[in-house]
Amino acid sequence: MIDRPLDLDAVRTFVRIAELGSFTRAAEALQTTQAAVSLKLKRLEARLGCRLLERTPRYVQLSAQGAAFLDHAHALMDAHERALAVFVEARQRLTIGISDHVAGPDLPALIARMNAQDPQLLIEIRIASSGDLLQAFDRRELDTVIVRQHLGRRGGTLLAEEQFGWFAAPGWQHRAGEPLPLATLAEPCGVRAMAGQLLDAAGQPWKEIFCGGGVAAVTAAVMAGLGVAALAPRMLPFGAVDVGPRLGLPALPRLPVLLHSRVKSGRPHQALGALAAAFRSAVRG
Structure with missing residues (x-):
């Protein structure tokens, strides 16, 4: 016993x-x-x-x-x-900004993991582009941001590096002689800018066929057969196809995901530790 x-x-x-x-x-x-x-x-x-x-x-x-x-x-x-x-007089608040290109379908699991770490912590999450979130962080509107590496920005803790590809719906075919139809996020978006620059440098004609307010909208456009998008594989439903090699499109790099935070101790810091570990698990599968 x-x-x-x-x-x-x-x-x-x-x-x-x-x-x-x-x-x-x-x-x-x-x-x-x-x-x-x-x-x-x-x-x-x-x-x-x-x-x-x-x-x-x-x-x-x-x-x-x-x-x-x-x-x-x-x-x-x-x-x-x-x-x-019973002895907590007021709930502590943690405000987090997560890039739309980072959160994706894993967001519910990430939130659940943070809540499991500390159910009494009041978590506020804002989803936006990496550039907008970094500006809000600099204005001290956010305690923490998780973003794609941003041009000219230094510092932050590396959470993961994620491979991107040129994804399209199963069976989608590029019409010969026409510019590559591209589905993108609205500006400002670092991935959007990178994709355009790489296609231009490779001499690949392209046109923006769809502009979405979030990754979910871009993914829907891809799976509807509108065109191609530069996305991480985990953002797309099962069955999406990386058409980059078949079309001879320029290789996309691995893009770092960084955490910037002013939270250094206490319960919010512990919750961020749980969030970081959960995100690494999601990315590495």
């Missing part, structure tokens, strides 16, 4: 590993070392008398006992947060 209380920090560590599927990502989210994460999990497993995770050099997955314990671990952490909330 288990007669000693569980270590809540160890339980939280187990939950993060299970959510992120990686000791490395869990360590990033908890802002600690991988060795510390491994030690806390080992102590929790010893405390419970069973193995919670099966791990090999290539993957981490829940054991049968770990899967059974996970819901209870979530409930325990939720009860802990509700107990602490």
Whole structure:
């Protein structure tokens, strides 16, 4: 019979590993070392008398006992947060700007991960172009921004580098002799400018066939068969095709994603750690 209380920090560590599927990502989210994460999990497993995770050099997955314990671990952490909330006089606010070319379909999962890290934190998120968000950050309207690398801008923490491609709908064909029809985001957009410059440098005639107010609109235009767009693969539904090699279009570079923040400590900083780890997991698959 288990007669000693569980270590809540160890339980939280187990939950993060299970959510992120990686000791490395869990360590990033908890802002600690991988060795510390491994030690806390080992102590929790010893405390419970069973193995919670099966791990090999290539993957981490829940054991049968770990899967059974996970819901209870979530409930325990939720009860802990509700107990602490009784003594919280005011919710802390964290304002984050995320580039539309960065957020994409992963945004709900990113928000959920931050909320799981700190349900009492009031999170405000603004979606816009990288340039607009950096200007708002400089005006101190935002605590943190996650953006594509911006020309002439230095600093920031590298979260990931993401490959782009020239994507079109399955079966889409370029009409011979006509300019390449391009679907883009409205200005200002660094990816839009980069795509145009690369096509011009390669001597590839092109015309803007669709201009969307967000990546979702551009993706819809692509899948509707209007033309081609320079996008990261994770932004598109399954089945979209990279037509760059077939059409001889210039290669697109890997584009860095950077985090700029004035938040250096406290609960908001911990929530940002969870967000950064979740984003890296989303990009790396």
